[in-house]
Amino acid sequence: MSQRPTIMDVAAAAGVSSATVSRVVNGVASVDRDLARRVRAAVRTTGYVPNALGRSLRRGGTAQIAVVTPDAENPYFTQIISEVERIVRADHYSVTVAHTEDDLDLERDCFAQLVGRHVAGVLLVPVHGARTDLSPLTDAGIPVVLVDRWIDGAATDLVATDNIEAGRQAARHLHERGFRAPAVLTGPSDLRTTEERVVGHLAAWRELGVAAPDSVIARGDLHLESGRELMAQILAAGEADCVYVTNNRMSAGAFESMRGVQDAPALLATDDDLWTRLVTPSVSVVHQPVRATARAAARMLGQRMTDPEEEPSTTLLRSRIIDRESTRPR
Amino acid sequence: MSQRPTIMDVAAAAGVSSATVSRVVNGVASVDRDLARRVRAAVRTTGYVPNALGRSLRRGGTAQIAVVTPDAENPYFTQIISEVERIVRADHYSVTVAHTEDDLDLERDCFAQLVGRHVAGVLLVPVHGARTDLSPLTDAGIPVVLVDRWIDGAATDLVATDNIEAGRQAARHLHERGFRAPAVLTGPSDLRTTEERVVGHLAAWRELGVAAPDSVIARGDLHLESGRELMAQILAAGEADCVYVTNNRMSAGAFESMRGVQDAPALLATDDDLWTRLVTPSVSVVHQPVRATARAAARMLGQRMTDPEEEPSTTLLRSRIIDRESTRPR
DNA sequence: CGATGATCAGGAAACGTTTACCGGCACGAT
DNA sequence: ATCGTGCCGGTAAACGTTTCCTGATCATCG
Structure with missing residues (x-):
């Protein structure tokens, strides 16, 4: 035209x-x-x-903040994205998303992109706690706030669930309901998010006088399929009377395996995703404060954007149990 | 720094x-x-x-495409977004998202933003078939491809499910399974997407020799709650032996209302969302070809970006029934 | 051997803003 | 009456690219 x-x-x-x-x-x-x-x-x-391009070029910065997650279809992340957008919109910022698909190369390319585009800040769920390299972003002076996952030794703000406490809540809940033979379905051992849940969980069981052998810990890859397979193994072994799953996708897979099974162990899942309250029996969950996480992360990023020199801080938000049928006393 | x-x-x-x-x-x-x-x-x-800003300013255009949806947490839209990102990434485009929350004002603001930012193209799920005003985008020469929802009289490309056929498939499936007293749970009558499903559905029932009175059509607002309430009414009336729900959120609400109810009518939902295969009974659905829709939309947008003068076209993709327990013959 | 053409690198303009700086004007004070 | 002070609007530079145009070098051919 x-x-x-x-x-x-x-x-x-x-x-x-x-x-x-x-x-x-x-x-x-x-x-x-x-x-x-x-x-x-x-x-x-x-x-x-x-023309925002001319303006940004002259001003030396855009009004865009990037949200980078491993999986844009995971309800936990989509809720974060959605809530962040709603919040920053009030300050006339817009949101760009990128998914890294848990791939370090994609993540690296993505960072280069964001640097070139001069985004005002990044909310990041890193691919890997040790191998994600933030320096392209930080060298470029772009404020980063980590969400949900840690990066080892990074002097960077973090907003996440208090995962150790989440694991403890899970153990206390199951113990209270009379279960005594716990099993755990979790992610890879180098993912701090799920690993801390396991640590807190086992510690709480120990304090409650239940010696939970390491053998009851099954590690998968966060995907639904691995949850399904590992749960099938647990059912076959037949030793656990309750199972705590530390991640939402694996929770769905685990439930799928025990769907309709007689005398299945109690199930305590993670995240209040829609299916958990629709299935039979409805599934008790450790509910992460998603909206609060998004709000805290957005606020923290805002602070870093105005005052880059402040000390990085860590914000841990408390989860809570939503009690449903899957953990009723037997 | x-x-x-x-x-x-x-x-x-x-x-x-x-x-x-x-x-x-x-x-x-x-x-x-x-x-x-x-x-x-x-x-x-x-x-x-x-510096992408300098480059874009000079070149007169960015390498960003925008995906604008009413609700960034609806799995149908998140899948679209996710798939689109994956596709356009190959051509070095990035994706910005905006949600309009079914609010015309937000949508208008959003369009102004996108014009100012000189996005290369827009994939749009419009808020309203009559009141959404595309002219800010088209006047600015930004190619738009509509996804999932029509705009009355707009000379614009569209990619969507063949909704009339989807409604017919639903009727044929239910009839085949022996049901003869249909009810329909659907969205507002001015939303062509769901309305066409209803039209096709009723037409197919008529052809099959079942006179479905208009009274069996219950209209909600696409939200889960309205699905729950309307289904409760249908259960109370007790006249239907099967219910077709034309939208995924209302489907979940509808299921919630009939969860555990004895002799509940058969349920045929829309969209193969995770919960539908986890619940008991598992829910048969009309599965929309989400990935294919995203691919077709991305391809079409690409064409319009290279050749703006071509005639707008409409691409309708065929849905299919996923047969599960909720529509087993009684 | 000179002219022509091809190839390639640099100078500079242009994209659309914002903003530092300056000039002009009005008004008040000395 | 003159000078100083404020206020307000315009001029022009700058942000970082890309690309047109020009000029230089070199090879080829007449």
């Missing part, structure tokens, strides 16, 4: 300079009432929309 | 002009092998990353 109107066109239409138009559009400094009115009229008649 | 290196820094380091650096970085034209090597070395040592 025809070219879009620029600030120059507006200036010409209003009979003023581009500087004045800019001042009016950005509401900065004071310009004569009549002039301002004329400018606004010209903006309307020309249909002028400021 | 210190300033980021610009193309000038690289040029100085390599002892060439910025033009040459640009040519090397973009792999355009031919530059001397030695020079190119020197430039690449300088890029590495300086840690240069091209």
Whole structure:
């Protein structure tokens, strides 16, 4: 089509300079009432929309924040994304998403992209606690806030669930309901998020006087299928009277395996995803405070964007048990 | 921090002009092998990353495509987003998301944003078939492809499920299984997506010799709660032996209402969301070809970006029934 | 051997903003 | 009356690229 109107066109239409138009559009400094009115009229008649590229180039920064997650279809992450967007929209920031698919190469490419695009900040769920390299972002002076997953030794803000406590809550809940032979379905041992849940869980069982042998810990890869397979093995072994699953996708797989099975062990899953309350028996879960996590992360990122020199901090949010049928006393 | 290196820094380091650096970085034209090597070395040592803002400003366009949906937490839309990102990434495009929350004002603001940011194209699930105003986008020359929902009279590409056929499939399936007293749970009558499913559904029942009175159509607002409430009413009336729900969120609500109810009517839901195969009885669904929709939409947008003048077309993709327990013959 | 053409690198303009700086004007104070 | 002070608007530079155009070098051919 025809070219879009620029600030120059507006200036010409209003009979003023581009500087004045800019001042009016950005509401900065004071310009004569009549002039301002004329400018606004010209903006309307020309249909002028400021070019964000020119603006960002001149200002040296965009109004975009990036949310980078391993899996954009996981409800936990989609809720985070959705909530973050809602929050930052109020400050006229927009959100770009990228998924890394748990692939370090994709993550690296993604970081380069974000640096080139001069995003104002990044909310990151890193692929790996040791091998994710934040330096492209930090070297470029882009504030990063970690969400849900740690990076070893990184001097970076983090917002996450208090996972040790989450694991303890799970153990206490199961113990209270009368179960005494726990099993755990969890993720890879180098993923701190799920591993801390296991640590807290086992510690709590020990304190409660139940010696939980290491053998009851089954490790998968966070995907639904591995949850299904590992649960099948646990059922076959037939030694556990309750199972705690530390991750939402594996929880679904685990449930699938025990669906309809007589005298199945109690199931305590992670995350209050929709299916957990629709299935029979409905599934008790450790509910992570997703919205609160998103809010805290967004707030923290905002702080870092205004004051980059402050000390990084860690915010741990408390989960809670949602008690349903799958952990009823037998 | 210190300033980021610009193309000038690289040029100085390599002892060439910025033009040459640009040519090397973009792999355009031919530059001397030695020079190119020197430039690449300088890029590495300086840690240069091209500034996408400068580039886009100069080139007059970005490499971003926007996906605008009403609800970023609905699995149907998240799958679309996720798949689109995966596809366009191959062409070095990135994706920005915005949710409109079914709010026309938000949608309008969002369009203005996108125009200002000079996105290369938009994949849009419009808020309203009559009141969504595409002109800000089209006036700015931004290609738009509609996904899942129509806009009345818009000369715009559309990719969607063949909803009339989907409704017919639903009726045929239920009839085949021996049900003869259908009810329908659907969205607002001005939403063509769900309304066409109803139309096709009723037409198919009629052809099958079952006169379905209009009274069996219950209209909600697409949210889970309305599905729950309307299903409760249908159960109370006790006249239907099968229920077709035309939308995924309402499907979940409907199931919730009939969960554990003796002699509940058969349920045929929409979308193969996770819960449908985990619940008891597992729920038969009309499965929309989500990935294929995303692929078709991305491809179509690509075409419009290269050739804006072509005639708009409509692509309808065929759904299929996934047969589970909730529609077993009684 | 000179002219022509091909090839390649650099200079500089342009993309659309914002903003530092300057100039002009009005007004008040000395 | 003159000078100083504020205020407000315009001029122009700058942000970092890409790309047109020009000029230089070199080879080929007449």
